[in-house]
Amino acid sequence: MRAKILVIDDEDALCDILQYNLTKEGYEVDTALSAEEALDMDLEQYQLFIVDIMMGELSGYDFAKRVRNVTATEKTPIIFCSALNEEDDKVMGLNIGADDYVTKPFSINEVVARVRAVLRRAAAASAAPAEPEGDYESDVTFRNLRIDRNEKICYYNGEELPLTRTEFEILQFFLTHRNRIYSRQEIISNVWGEDVVVSDRTIDTNLTRLRKKIGEYAHNLVTRPGFGYGFKETY
DSSP states (O other), rough: OEEEEEEEOSSHHHHHHHHHHHHHTTEEEEEESEEEHHSSSSSGGSEEEEOOSSSSSOHHHHHHHHHHTTTTTTOOOOEEEOOOOOOOHHHHHHHOOOOOESSSSSSSHHHHHHHHHHHHHHHHHHHHHOOTOOOOOOOEEEEEEEEEETTTTTTTTTTOOOOOHHHHHHHHHHTTTTOBBBBHHHHHHHHTOOTTOOOOOHHHHHHHHHHHGGGGGGGGGEEETTEEEEEEEEO
């Protein structure tokens, strides 16, 4: 069955370009000229959303937050396609839950390649054996830091930390892989996935924010210039 894609962008010409080229690649493609129009559609039928950010009253960020809060679409992949090309914009998009981020102007070949990669990862994830019902993952603790892997919440001194999804996954990775330095590429592979393009600054930005949130344990999250990062039990 052909994958069905929804392109959401307030530029009619760009919607037409993406629809034409992705249809040539064998996908079934619909378009919407605003987040509001898209939210009125039957979103459960799509396997991928390609979303502009700066649109009308509701932005692409708003659209992503809404579909991530609906069970039927919470796992549907999202690729942001935007003229916003600052690192913070990309970090925000990925933290909201996007699977990839493409900046305008773009190469259509790049978009097609990223669409293939995202859909391939999504297909592999859905084909993976389901975890047994009632499967429980034990908490990860380090002194008075505690990660509840089932509720996806981190606690510090018993108080919930306001971590983004990416910050949570980075911290979970380090607390379960202590006392070793990991290269940026190893961190990307374990936190974002093999096919996602993430810049060095994205990692640095997330780690800087994470250090500010984990209080006295900021020093345990160490940097080894030229090698990478790690979480040391002692420092």
